[in-house]
Amino acid sequence: MKILKSIALSGLAFAIAGSMLLTSCGGSGNASKADSSANTAGDANNILGAGSTFDNPLFSKMFSEYNKTNGLKVNYQSIGSGGGIQQLTAKTVDFGASDAPLNGKQDSALSGPAIHIPVTAGAVVVTYNLPDVKDTLMLTPDVLAKIFLGKITKWNDPAIQAINKSVKLPATGIVVSHRSDGSGTTNIFTTYLTKVSKDWEAGPGKGSSVNWPVGLGGKGNEGVAGSVKQTPGGIGYVELAYAIQNNMAFAKMQNKAGKFITPSIASVTAAANIDIPADAKVSLTNTDAADGYPISGLSWIIIYKEQKYGDRAMDKVTKMVKLIQWMVHDGQQFSAPLNYAPLSDKAVSVADAQLKSITFDGKPVLQ
Amino acid sequence: MEAPIDTNLATRPDERSGRVVSIKKQDTVSNTKRINRSFRQIRAENVFRRTLIIVALSMIVLVLGIMLTLIWKSTLSIKSAGIGYLWGKVWDPVRDIYGAYPFILGTLLTSFLALIISIPFSFAVGVFLGEYYPKGWLSDLLKNTVELIAAVPSVIYGFWALAVLVPIVRNFETKIGVEPVGLGIFSSSLILAVMVIPYAASLGRSMIQMVPSNLKEAAYSLGATRWEVIRSVIFPYTKSGLFAGILLSLGRALGETMAVTMVIGNTSLIPKSIFAPGNTMASVIANEFTEADHPVYLSALIELGLVLFLVTVVINMIGKKMISRFTNE
Amino acid sequence: MTNHVKYRIGKSAAFKTLTIVLAFACVVPLIFILIYIIQAGITKINWHFLTNLPKPVGETGGGIANALVGSMIIISVASVIAIPFGILCGIYLSENRKSRLAYWSRLCVDILQGVPSIVIGIVAYFWLVKPLGTFSALSGSIALAIMMLPIIIRSTEETLKLLPDSLREAGFALGLPFHRVVLKVIVPCGISGILSGVMLSVARIAGETAPLLFTAFGNPYLSVNILKPMQSLPLLIFNYATSPYNDWHDLAWGASCILLIWVLTLNIFTKLMTRKWKVQL
Numbered sequence: 001m002k003i004l005k006s007i008a009l010s011g012l013a014f015a016i017a018g019s020m021l022l023t024s025c026g027g028s029g030n031a032s033k034a035d036s037s038a039n040t041a042g043d044a045n046n047i048l049g050a051g052s053t054f055d056n057p058l059f060s061k062m063f064s065e066y067n068k069t070n071g072l073k074v075n076y077q078s079i080g081s082g083g084g085i086q087q088l089t090a091k092t093v094d095f096g097a098s099d100a101p102l103n104g105k106q107d108s109a110l111s112g113p114a115i116h117i118p119v120t121a122g123a124v125v126v127t128y129n130l131p132d133v134k135d136t137l138m139l140t141p142d143v144l145a146k147i148f149l150g151k152i153t154k155w156n157d158p159a160i161q162a163i164n165k166s167v168k169l170p171a172t173g174i175v176v177s178h179r180s181d182g183s184g185t186t187n188i189f190t191t192y193l194t195k196v197s198k199d200w201e202a203g204p205g206k207g208s209s210v211n212w213p214v215g216l217g218g219k220g221n222e223g224v225a226g227s228v229k230q231t232p233g234g235i236g237y238v239e240l241a242y243a244i245q246n247n248m249a250f251a252k253m254q255n256k257a258g259k260f261i262t263p264s265i266a267s268v269t270a271a272a273n274i275d276i277p278a279d280a281k282v283s284l285t286n287t288d289a290a291d292g293y294p295i296s297g298l299s300w301i302i303i304y305k306e307q308k309y310g311d312r313a314m315d316k317v318t319k320m321v322k323l324i325q326w327m328v329h330d331g332q333q334f335s336a337p338l339n340y341a342p343l344s345d346k347a348v349s350v351a352d353a354q355l356k357s358i359t360f361d362g363k364p365v366l367q
Numbered sequence: 368m369e370a371p372i373d374t375n376l377a378t379r380p381d382e383r384s385g386r387v388v389s390i391k392k393q394d395t396v397s398n399t400k401r402i403n404r405s406f407r408q409i410r411a412e413n414v415f416r417r418t419l420i421i422v423a424l425s426m427i428v429l430v431l432g433i434m435l436t437l438i439w440k441s442t443l444s445i446k447s448a449g450i451g452y453l454w455g456k457v458w459d460p461v462r463d464i465y466g467a468y469p470f471i472l473g474t475l476l477t478s479f480l481a482l483i484i485s486i487p488f489s490f491a492v493g494v495f496l497g498e499y500y501p502k503g504w505l506s507d508l509l510k511n512t513v514e515l516i517a518a519v520p521s522v523i524y525g526f527w528a529l530a531v532l533v534p535i536v537r538n539f540e541t542k543i544g545v546e547p548v549g550l551g552i553f554s555s556s557l558i559l560a561v562m563v564i565p566y567a568a569s570l571g572r573s574m575i576q577m578v579p580s581n582l583k584e585a586a587y588s589l590g591a592t593r594w595e596v597i598r599s600v601i602f603p604y605t606k607s608g609l610f611a612g613i614l615l616s617l618g619r620a621l622g623e624t625m626a627v628t629m630v631i632g633n634t635s636l637i638p639k640s641i642f643a644p645g646n647t648m649a650s651v652i653a654n655e656f657t658e659a660d661h662p663v664y665l666s667a668l669i670e671l672g673l674v675l676f677l678v679t680v681v682i683n684m685i686g687k688k689m690i691s692r693f694t695n696e
Numbered sequence: 697m698t699n700h701v702k703y704r705i706g707k708s709a710a711f712k713t714l715t716i717v718l719a720f721a722c723v724v725p726l727i728f729i730l731i732y733i734i735q736a737g738i739t740k741i742n743w744h745f746l747t748n749l750p751k752p753v754g755e756t757g758g759g760i761a762n763a764l765v766g767s768m769i770i771i772s773v774a775s776v777i778a779i780p781f782g783i784l785c786g787i788y789l790s791e792n793r794k795s796r797l798a799y800w801s802r803l804c805v806d807i808l809q810g811v812p813s814i815v816i817g818i819v820a821y822f823w824l825v826k827p828l829g830t831f832s833a834l835s836g837s838i839a840l841a842i843m844m845l846p847i848i849i850r851s852t853e854e855t856l857k858l859l860p861d862s863l864r865e866a867g868f869a870l871g872l873p874f875h876r877v878v879l880k881v882i883v884p885c886g887i888s889g890i891l892s893g894v895m896l897s898v899a900r901i902a903g904e905t906a907p908l909l910f911t912a913f914g915n916p917y918l919s920v921n922i923l924k925p926m927q928s929l930p931l932l933i934f935n936y937a938t939s940p941y942n943d944w945h946d947l948a949w950g951a952s953c954i955l956l957i958w959v960l961t962l963n964i965f966t967k968l969m970t971r972k973w974k975v976q977l
């Protein structure tokens with residue numbers, strides 16, 4: 001008993017001593033680096049970003065590759081697009097990533113002008129679970145909106161049957177699934193529905209989380225996919241990359257030009273091949289491009305235009321801008337293998353122009 | 368660690384007796400030394416007492432701080448929605464309409480359903496360990512295992528429920544003919560029920576063990592069976608203690624976040640039945656806190672946190688009061 | 697008459713059977729969970745898994761070294777903050793049972809014990825992350841320390857209360873000042889109970905996720921700087937379990953298994969300790 005006690009005592013002492021050591025290590029490590037700065041800037045080799053969950057797999061791949069060649073450590077946390085913007089506003093991160101451009105309210109909350117740099121594009125697909133239907137379903141914007149508004153409740157509804165004449169549709173009820181967490185995917189999807197349906201615009205509207213009139217909420221793509229997969233008659237929306245990787249059935253959507261388009265990397269890149277304004281804040285949904293998939297969206301990195309705030313060092317800012325430049329150019333090779341659409345040439349040139357406009361203390365960072 | 372005591376206790380008398388006899392001069396020196404030392408000790412004692420008081424005070428400051436922070440950060444929402452926030456039926460961040468009713472209802476439904484499911488089990492454990500077999504290796508094993516239920520991290524419960532429990536519930540729902548979703552209030556109540564069993568069980572056990580044996584023996588001598596003793600002596604005697612155990616379980620169920628978030632289905636609609644998906648206050652905060660991109664939205668979420676805080680505090684306080692009254696009787 | 701007695705005895709026996717069945721039914725879910733997690737996780741765990749960083753999507757064979765180190769640092773810092781504080785507060789409460797301050801302080805400890813962990817996360821965000829301008833392991837540690845406090849305080853108070861007054865009086869009779877009596881007599885006598893409380897509190901926070909969501913934030917790299925974001929095991933499980941990629945699910949199952957074993961070992965060790973030392977908690 002005595003022995004056990006002393007063992008436990010020494011164990012505790014060891015634990016405390018160990019943690020002290022670790023703490024002091026952390027402390028001294030920080031102290032030695034503290035000359036560069038203590039807060040946001042940290043040491044120049046660590047960059048902190050947060051935002052879109054949609055970008056996370058691609059970013060994790062890009063940053064890991066960039067780390068191998070340049071040694072820069074980028075900590076990206078996928079807390080959601082809105083979160084990324086909020087943390088950028090609070091200046092707790094170096095860059096935010098978002099699938100939705102800043103709206104007026106968010107813009108005015110920022111302490112200075114911010115710029116949007118497009119880094120990738122993606123599509124939101126409508127996935128469904130009809131075990132007896134072998135053909136790919138086709139949907140029109142109007143029908144899609146009605147399904148998600150709860151106005152069409154059976155799969156053999158005449159409106160659906162009219163588009164898919166050759167398909168024998170079952171009389172199963174439609175079970176709608178949507179994202180429960182705030183999400184850029186939801187933003188792209190609801191922006192699209194708002195554009196194509198007056199009823200949707202007057203009802204739930206657009207946003208990264210809206211008040212859904214019907215359906216189940218699932219957390220993340222997986223939550224939605226899970227409930228669609230396991231519920232016969234289910235319908236939901238997920239990212240293209242996710243649907244492809246999980247062999248899920250997804251519908252062809254009718255675009256503005258009247259064509260039914262299968263979502264794919266090619267049709268998303270086509271959708272992005274439109275005139276992109278100089279500020280890059282453009283929605284690709286309901287694209288004018290004839291071969292473009294209508295529910296597509298760009299994803300942006302959002303940073304302050306003037307990078308000298310807080311106690312940030314020039315060195316770090318340069319490294320971050322070079323990183324983003326790399327992502328827009330060389331980094332694009334990692335997009336396709338992960339089912340992201342590479343940026344169109346127009347988008348790349350807009351991104352370059354945006355990067356050149358970044359300043360540090362009034363002077364451009366890139367020469 | 369104990370060395371200083373030993374030197375003090377052992378050497379001081381020797382010192383005194385030895386030096387008093389031999390050299391007088393040194394005695395005064397050691398006297399002033401001793402006086403100095405005792406001054407130092409008094410000072411140290413005062414410092415120690417003051418530290419204790421400061422530490423105890425800081426606990427009060429901490430709790431007040433938590434409450435004030437929540438109130439301060441939710442003023443925006445309190446101002447804009449007023450008291451109607453609590454029964455507003457719509458939660459619509461796009462239009463800046465925030466009503467907590469669906470989440471309050473979801474929280475109450477999951478928690479009470481979980482309690483109803485768990486009560487027979489936790490009482491059974493309490494009666495088994497408190498009355499039938501208070502000793503023995505089997506009871507020890509059961510007691511320790513039940514306590515381990517409380518030790519498993521809730522994120523792991525959630526992960527397991529998602530992978531195993533939800534498909535089972537979905538099959539069950541297909542059989543009874545409701546919309547087979549799986550995720551929803553029923554699933555989260557089931558996993559919550561498992562998680563809260565230990566709280567009521569361990570309290571129930573200690574309460575039942577506290578029943579004076581002369582009461583029980585009196586009943587036995589009148590010819591009562593075991594069941595009759597439990598029903599007519601033990602239950603009435605421990606009534607308030609058992610109820611307190613339920614309250615503590617409830618407090619735990621109300622605030623549970625991760626496991627519920629993963630299986631409740633997460634929708635802001637008012638749940639139509641116990642198989643429908645819903646949302647609890649804690650799960651909304653976990654889902655949407657980092658996403659809230661305008662001040663009123665964030666503030667509405669923090670107000671949810673405030674409501675949750677107040678409700679759990681009140682329930683825990685009532686539970687604790689009942690226990691202390693019971694144990695002091 | 698005899699029939700009635702038989703009926704009563706039968707009823708009693710039926711109730712006993714029901715109780716036994718229900719009591720042991722509680723254990724079933726726990727066993728299922730243990731078996732499931734260990735089956736899903738144990739195959740993923742090897743030396744490589746413990747010593748490497750997570751890999752991006754599409755590359756197999758990452759590890760969770762950053763989360764392991766991060767969890768340990770976050771928990772250690774939380775312990776360094778909470779243990780002295782908690783023990784001192786427990787001492788105050790046991791030494792001043794009747795004072796007004798003790799009453800309010802005890803009430804606050806009770807309140808703190810019931811505060812949902814997600815609420816503590818929100819508060820830590822506003823207290824530390826916002827003013828410091830960055831997510832940090834330290835803010836996560838402080839949130840966890842707040843959760844540890846009530847457990848340590850209560851166990852310290854309860855243990856010290858049970859010690860006989862004669863111990864204290866013997867100390868005073870020898871002319872020892874108050875702080876020496878407390879630190880050299882009372883605390884060493886109750887150390888087993890206090891230690892059990894400490895272990896229990898560590899076991900309790902080791903699996904906490906909610907307060908870390910908005911504080912420690914996560915980090916894909918190994919980091920030992922407590923003023924920077926840091927990864928931890930529960931965070932990693934939550935993030936990777938809700939991601940859509942199988943490689944990351946595997947990491948999450950392995951991490952769950954390690955977390956589960958860690959937490960259960962801590963609990964069982966505490967149980968053994970309390971039994972050896974006959975501590976009442």
